Amino acid sequence: MTSIACEGDSTSHGGKIVSASASIGVGDSGRRAARLGDLVHCPKCDGTFPIVTSQNPAMTVEGVPLAFHGDKTSCGAVLIAAQSETTGNVPASMQGTTAAAAESTVAPTLCRECLAHAAETGASTVVRS
Numbered sequence: 001m002t003s004i005a006c007e008g009d010s011t012s013h014g015g016k017i018v019s020a021s022a023s024i025g026v027g028d029s030g031r032r033a034a035r036l037g038d039l040v041h042c043p044k045c046d047g048t049f050p051i052v053t054s055q056n057p058a059m060t061v062e063g064v065p066l067a068f069h070g071d072k073t074s075c076g077a078v079l080i081a082a083q084s085e086t087t088g089n090v091p092a093s094m095q096g097t098t099a100a101a102a103e104s105t106v107a108p109t110l111c112r113e114c115l116a117h118a119a120e121t122g123a124s125t126v127v128r129s
Contacts, residue, residue: 002055002068003081006031011077013044017051017067024061027083034067034079035060045075052119074118 007020008031019039020032036054041047053072054065069081 002070003083005034005051005067005069005071005079005081006083007034007038009034009082010080011040011042011073012080013042013075013077015040015042015044015073015077017079018048021061021064031083033061035062035064036067037064038067040073040075040077040079042073042075042077044077047075049073049075049077050118051079 004026005017006026007017009017011017017034017038018041020034021038022032024033025031026033034051036052036057037050039048039050042049050073051067051071052074053067055068055071057065059066067079069079071079073079
């Protein structure tokens with residue numbers, strides 16, 4: 001299986017993943033797992049863009065598909081996962097909290113309908129109505 005992308009991982013445009021799961025860590029370091037719709041800062045395109053593809057949409061965290069090495073953002077950047085293996089854990093700082101409690105502290109960044117429309121049309125900017 002391809003490695004899970006995490007907060008802080010790079011992109012082919014020289015950017016970084018800047019948002020990720022509030023409740024799931026990956027690997028021994030427990031870095032937060034990135035998901036469909038999480039954001040990437042892109043210096044090449046001068047903006048912040050959502051992750052719009054998932055190689056395995058059936059693998060979800062908090063009901064949202066995970067992002068993997070090779071997935072893309074709406075600006076066309078490709079995610080580059082830093083770790084070479086895929087393992088998951090709950091970091092010590094998050095143990096004892098429930099997923100619902102962690103989710104309640106994170107405001108949604110983009111609705112599924114807007115994200116799906118952007119993915120279908122190839123839009124690099126999501127316009128909210």
